Amino acid sequence: MVRIAIIIGSTRPQRRTAVAAQWVGDVAGRHPAVTAGEATFEIVDLVDYGLPVLDEPTPAMFADYRNAHTTRWAQAIDSFDGFVFVTPEYNHAPPAALKNAIDFLFAEWNNKTAGFVSHGVHAGVRAVEQLRLTMTELQVANVRTQVALSAFTDFEITDPTEPGLIAPGDHQEPTLIEMLSEIITWSRALKPLRDTTARSEAVPVA
Structure with missing residues (x-):
């Protein structure tokens, strides 16, 4: 079974991102691959992991994690085959909290797939432009289709603080x-690469 994380990319109180992520989860629950038992989607909230500003002494590429919060985050991300990043756009970019969470890890992202749901005054498309570059560096395949939600037409907002x-x-x-569908297909297609990497890491170096 393919496991996909729906990552809430904002930690701001009263964030609209959580509302968008819940919608993604609801729609995903009706996807034919989910109803057939071939895929599952799970919401992952950055708030639940309490990550500080990156505090690991060793670059993530070496996977030498020293902090319990990093290990917990690494185990969570490692368990998924692909990701839906739900992100707002802050000042022409994704939130610092999301980029920080991404930068904590390296191998746990590799050879997986990502899609993007963005929202904002400009529908969040500029935040996704930056995330695509970051994902490519992490060996994450970006699917082409993107959902861009406008703050003006895709939400009902009566109070900007809510x-x-x-x-x-x-x-x-x-x-x-x-x-x-693209994320599921690509996550399946990349599985041999993930399996090969896992086997090579399991073999001790003489």
Whole structure:
């Protein structure tokens, strides 16, 4: 079974990102691969991991984790085959908390697949541009289809201090289903690479 994480990419209180992630989870639950028992989606909230600003003394590429919070985060990410990053756009970029969480790890991301659901005044598309570059460096295959939610047309917001309600346009759910299908397909296709890497790491070096 393919396991996909839906990562809530903001830690801000009253974040609209959590509302968007819940919508992604609801739609994913209706995906044919999920109802057939071939895939599963799980929401992963950065808030639950309490990651500080990157505090590992050794670069993540060496996987020499010294802190319990890093190990816990690494075990969580390692257990998934692919990811849906749900992200707002802050000042033309993804949130610092999301980039920080990504930078804690390296191998745990490798040879997996990612898709993006973004939201904001500009639908978050500029944040995703940066995330695609980061994912490529981490050997994560980016699927082409993207869901971009506008703060003006895809949410019902009466108070800017509250997350509001999600009200996606008619085209958004079919686009999301298409993106999820791509993530599942690519996650399956990359499995031999993940298996090969796992076997090579299990063999002791003489």
